[in-house]
Amino acid sequence: MYCKKCGKKAFTRIQYARMNLCRDHFIEFFHNRIESTVKRYHLFKAGERLLIAVSGGKDSIALLYAITTLYRDKNEISALFINLGIPIYSDISENIVKSVCERLNIPLIIYNLKEEIGKTLPEIHKESHRKICSICGVIKRYIINKIAYDNKFDVVLTGHTMDDHVAFAMKHLLIGDISSFIRLSPKTQTDREMKLIGRAKPLYETYEKETILYCIANELPFVSMSCPFSTRTPVTRWKFAANELEKNEPGLKIRIVRTAAKKLIPFFQEYTVDASKQQERKLCKICGMPTSSDICAFCRLTKREEVMRIENRKK
Numbered sequence: 001m002y003c004k005k006c007g008k009k010a011f012t013r014i015q016y017a018r019m020n021l022c023r024d025h026f027i028e029f030f031h032n033r034i035e036s037t038v039k040r041y042h043l044f045k046a047g048e049r050l051l052i053a054v055s056g057g058k059d060s061i062a063l064l065y066a067i068t069t070l071y072r073d074k075n076e077i078s079a080l081f082i083n084l085g086i087p088i089y090s091d092i093s094e095n096i097v098k099s100v101c102e103r104l105n106i107p108l109i110i111y112n113l114k115e116e117i118g119k120t121l122p123e124i125h126k127e128s129h130r131k132i133c134s135i136c137g138v139i140k141r142y143i144i145n146k147i148a149y150d151n152k153f154d155v156v157l158t159g160h161t162m163d164d165h166v167a168f169a170m171k172h173l174l175i176g177d178i179s180s181f182i183r184l185s186p187k188t189q190t191d192r193e194m195k196l197i198g199r200a201k202p203l204y205e206t207y208e209k210e211t212i213l214y215c216i217a218n219e220l221p222f223v224s225m226s227c228p229f230s231t232r233t234p235v236t237r238w239k240f241a242a243n244e245l246e247k248n249e250p251g252l253k254i255r256i257v258r259t260a261a262k263k264l265i266p267f268f269q270e271y272t273v274d275a276s277k278q279q280e281r282k283l284c285k286i287c288g289m290p291t292s293s294d295i296c297a298f299c300r301l302t303k304r305e306e307v308m309r310i311e312n313r314k315k
Ligand code: AMP
Pocket: 052, 053, 054, 055, 059, 060, 080, 081, 082, 083, 084, 140, 157, 158, 159, 160
């Protein structure tokens, strides 16, 4: 197997493009895909301040390294890691994120949940009826937005890949969960008045297996253990189904995400615009961050005494 571009020994084969590439040409291919995604979906502009949310997994480590390599001359870039206090897992992840940020020489903001609010994720879970993964999602979404807002970043970048989007798009669309489907857009808008910072996904058209190869090609460490609380979610089965379809039709996943972004999401956004206007947007009575009810989901989970005091006052 030899590289199609230079004839050197191949590092990998890109199945849907039917070509073998050496290490350097694979890195170039990966970078070109990210640059074209940033342009195609207008993810961010030169001069904007970017905050990259990094978990330490292969996807967000690859994202951090590629974006910094490509854009550090045009944008101010920082990373954010949230330590949720998951035994062993959170500390291993933190050390990996630290080491990659040191190698890149970029600032890293570390938010430690136990130090900031006095409880770890497993401790919050003990006091709640909700599933731990859903609590984790609420906490991460809230903290990423709050840190980005407080530190005046223009856009947050996350490491969601094309495989994540295809699986969720199939699931949400086929079971008719249109409001979740709309959220699979490659970019959401910033609304400073509502204290909402937009999110962009530069790996929207990048295969998950290519993020591992990119980490290997650049000798980047990443967390290989999975979260001790993660269970096989139904979305794993949708990923499997999408991979089966892609086997017979290489390139199908790219077509699915492009159709979703350019046609289906705008169509459903227009269709649901009246419903979303009716849902009043407010600011939380405790923390002042955006919410659709009086008190936000983060405060309900982490400030139970204060929530009870406010709710008792109402009675
Ligand atoms: P997940 O929700 O675990 O699938 O992760 C999706 C994306 O959210 C990752 O690619 C990161 O960009 C971001 N993310 C997840 N966990 C963390 C964390 N602990 N700290 C910062 N960002 C995170």
